[in-house]
Amino acid sequence: MKNPKSSNQFKHRFFGNFAVKALLFTITLLFTIVLLNHSTTGVSIVPQSLRPDIKVRNIINTLSVSPSVRIVKDPRNNTLYYLKRNGEIYQVNLASSTRTLVYNSSNHNISETQGMAIGPNGTIYLVGNADLVNNQTQAIIVKGVINSSTRQRIWSILAKSAAYPKSKTAYDHRFNGVVVSLDGKFIYVNSGSRTDHGEVQSVNGLYPNTREVGLTACILRLPSNSNNLFLANNRATLKTAGYIFAEGTRNTFDMAFAPNGDLFGTENGPDRDMSEELNWLRLGGNYGFSLAYWWDRQSTTISQL
Template sequence: MNSTKLSKQDKRRFIGNLSLKRCFIAAKALLLTIVILNYGTSAVNAAPQSLRADIKIRLILNTLSDSPSVRIAKDPRNNTLYYLKRNGEIYRVNLGSSTSTLVYNSSNHNIGETQGLAIGPNGTIYLVGNADLVNNQTKAIIVKGEIQSGTQQRIWSILAKSAGYPKSKTAYDHRFNGVVVSPDGSFIYVNSGSRTDHGEVQSSDGLYPNTREVGLTACILRLPSNGKNLFLANNRATLKTAGYIFAEGIRNTFDMAFAPNGDLFGTENGPDRDMSEELNWLRLGGNYGFPWRIGGTDNPQQFPNYNPANDRLLDPRFNAVQKGYFRNDPTFPIRPNVTLIEPIPNLGPDADSYRDPVDGKVKDASVLGQSFSSFTAHRSPLGLVFDTQGVMSPEFNRDGFMLSWTPGDSTGETVAGPFKDPSQDLLHLNLTKVGTTNYKFNATRIVKDFSNPIDSEIIGNKIYVLEYGGNEGIWEVTMPTQ
């Protein structure tokens, strides 16, 4: 990537909850903590198809089993590929023989529900999981498997545990999920998603009156990779004092990745309102707006005159709309007196449909000559990777690539998901830095028809896509080289 070119669980919330459902729900109610909030997985699709003659696709293997596949990662030392099951099983992939071998499970690392997997430059595996507690509480557990000196055996230990904190008992308990390791291996960055859809009160059937977000939710934490038994208090001020808060105002950044220039990016999943999903340049101390700004626009519930009956962006097929979570809300928290960082604008040509809040019609931002922050509503952007080695052809060199989980409607709005946007694809993200304040990008579809793609990894000019739906395939996408 040069100085100017960075060179949108089961469904979108797998990205939170983990009581995922493997059927379509007519509402966007459940997505990945693993959040998959609500859109269950899609029916088994035909094989994914390349949209360019110079991009090739082949099936490596199917990973379908009793527990869903949720993450894929490589060991940077030798490019060995691993995938993670929600029950904590980790499999090593043999690309040559298209087979996999179970190498670790919960008996090794002691986490029974996992949502995050990353591997550091020295081969250390980092796992992020969650555990249910009494009184509808949860806690996060982050472990690491370090290579024992002189061997290839890993010793597992606890890097950090959180205090217990209240779940909302809804589809919006995103919990701890995405994790990425800094390029030098010194830190891990962990996403803790929101417990609400859009900042509304969620009292967990009265257990936690007047509770919206809490100290441990809606943020990204940065933890030292050499940490041991760190304690993460459910108190934002305490977390900040310890230096653990990296960014705030995050609804659910289920996936993060470092670009070739060292900048950190994250995909952000939006609410059950037709608000766009985000791509953000994540920076230390930044506040990304949730719940006051979502998808580059104001959350109307913060305003005293809000009347949901007049809100053209509320689709009755979605869970939060059906449950009445969009309401006139006089006690909505006051917006903080800080600069809220806006999403990166998408200049098209793809993934940029939006519903006009004035007339309720679905429109195409780039066709109208408008920028758009950042992806079509309900896409559930995941699986962000970059050509960090700079091996791809000039058109793609050092650029980004991203998946989207949710099945959409390519011509209309007949599904509870993306409108006039098929989604379930691989996008090429051509990013350009705009001074020191932000980026802009063009999004172009290059592969279509995955089945709930949930994560990806990149090795050289090959992108490996893991599906959550169908047979949970791992697909190899070969990109053109220099």
């Protein structure tokens, strides 16, 4: 028979150890919650202006489940809008520090948006992407034109791309940045790379030996008055149609025109120790991605690998 005293001692040790472990677990959990809460809320750090003639003030907090991806200004009246990834568009009232939801995916029919711009006549342009079967994606570009009679915004498709393969990595940049020419006649749309630095991304053999494709790593120029354009996944076809403005851009996530009409774009560099770029984008230019070069010391020439 078991010794009752020995059994009781075992129970005391067991429950004593359990209580200590439970206490340590509770303390660890509470400490983790405090750290997570601190990292989420943090200390409010206010940006400081370095010029006495520029003042900084907090207008509004756009934090929500869907991240904010763009902030744009209507050139007609300087009204600010911001875009959520889920397609929601908010108008900002600077005087009252409030916002108003003005459009969402039920209006423009894009549920995943990454780009937004407003033309000189008030037309809103949105750039989005849709996931398709076989790990493919499709770009969708829409415009919201103000009806001169009703003053209501009418949404329509400006362009759609053919399906093209994703890489199933963090480097699927897809279509995102968009800017309108100063005269409002064209929109310039960035299509980011599907690779980090031009490496093969076959999606476990689904797309053998595939690096970039016809629709990736380029900037397209499309007439703003277009309707239902089809963007083929073929670089030669896109060039023949006059849609390719520049090539060799890894991911020009944002672009802007200078007052004289020069177009500039910010370039997100690869996931290694390389500099970001600010490019002066010109028609027909090739900005190097994803070409590799080596210096031939014998002939002092640059050779393309």
